[in-house]
Amino acid sequence: MAKKDKIILKEIEEWYNQDIIEENLYIRLSSMYQKNEWDLTTIIKWTLVIGAVMVSLGLISFIALIVQSEIFSVIILSALCLSGYYYGFKLKRRDFKYYFPKTGDALIAISCLILAADIFMINQFIFNQFIQGPTMIGLISIIYLFIAYFKQNNLVLVFSLLGFATWFGAETGYISGWGVYFLGLNYPMRFALISPMIILIGYFHKKLNFSIPESFIRIYYSFGLLFLxxxxxxxxxxxxQGSLDNWGNNTELLFFSILWGIVNVIIFLIGSKFKDKMFVGYAITFIILNLYTRYFEYFWDEIYKSLFFIVLGGMSIIIGLYFENKLSE
Known part of the structure; x- marks a missing residue:
């Protein structure tokens, strides 16, 4: 990266740190200058994310293994959780002696995972499982959501959405007596119907100009598109079907294959219209996956394997050329 670009990026970061510009403007201005070297910010971010998850799991498993007293376990987890929140919030404040916002986010994420274990332990050992498991997951997810918005923490928002997905699956399973169907829908069908709502949440965040980071909107989009x-x-x-041992009839499978293709064509058109690379990327990836799945399904046993892979490779190149041409229009 040129020295001039480094100077400009440093100035933009100073404006952001001094609250002269908001985060969304900071991201847009920074993206205008291409970085041709290792982006240490990204490396630090993902190192802290991975570290936060690993430390949380390690602490929880260590306490569960070593500490025999249930009450003492609750006390330790609560103390760790509160300490993590306290110092995590402190490190994100610009008037604090040590301003390390990414490290603060990591501490908050660690505290959130410990909080989940703490709440489950309190419910199990003190209240004798007064609250059912699915309800507990939903409650924890709501707490995560509040913390994510309060401190604008991307990782905690991811935890919250994963929690809500788990709650949705567990709650519908609990209501149906842990049967394979809920209102005649198996688990994939339930998530296929609920996923567009996640995308719409991100869209309305953007449409209504909520004061949140752009990354929050991208997380909603990504979760919705991936689950769908x-x-x-x-x-x-x-x-x-209610079991992976059972297969639907050919008409049913053909219907869902075509539906999946139509959905991704729509996603691609939306991404192309609004110049959204995420939508375009998801659409292209899953259109190709759809074609590959059908190809394996119908031709794996029908043609010689050498010809099978030649045709598959040729199809991949043609698809790639087509989409590259569309994107360049």
Whole structure:
């Protein structure tokens, strides 16, 4: 990266740190200058994310293994949780002696995972499982959501959405008596129907100009698109069946395969219209995956393997050229 770009990026960062510009403007201005070397900010971010998850899991498993007293375990987890929140919030304050916002975010994430273990332990050993498991997961997810917005923490928002997905699956399973169907829907079908709502949440955040980081909107989009496509992928292979040992009939599988393709064409058109690389990327990836899945499904046993892979490779190149041409228009 040129020396001039470094100077400009440093000035933009100073404006952001001094509250002269907001985060969204900071991200837009920074993205205008291409970095041709290792982006240490990204490395630090993901190092802290991985470290936060590993430390949390290690602490929880260590306490569960070593500490025999249930009450003492609750006390230790509560103390660790409160300490982590305290110093995490402190490190994110610009008027604090040590301003390390990314490290503060990591501490907050660690505290959130410890909080989940603490709440489950309190419910199990003190209140004798007064609150059912799915409800506990939903409660923890709401707490995560509040913390994520309060401190604008991306990782905690990811935890919250994962928690809500787990709650949704567990709650519908609990209501149906842990049957394979809920209102006639298996698990993939349920998530296929709920996923567009996650995308809409991100859209309304942007439409209503909520004062949140742009990254929050991208997280909602990413979760919705990923869950929608994975659900439709499973439905295109097994159908709306209650077990992976059972397969839907050919008409049902063909319907879901076509539906999956239509959904991704729509996603691609939306991404192309609004110049959104995330939507375009997801659409292209899963259109190709759809074609590959159908190809393996119908031709694996029908043609010689050498010809099979030649055709598969040629198809990949043609698809890549087509989408590259579309994007360059």
């Amino acid at each position: 496509n994975l659900s439709l992928w499973i439905l295109s292979i097994f159908g709306n």
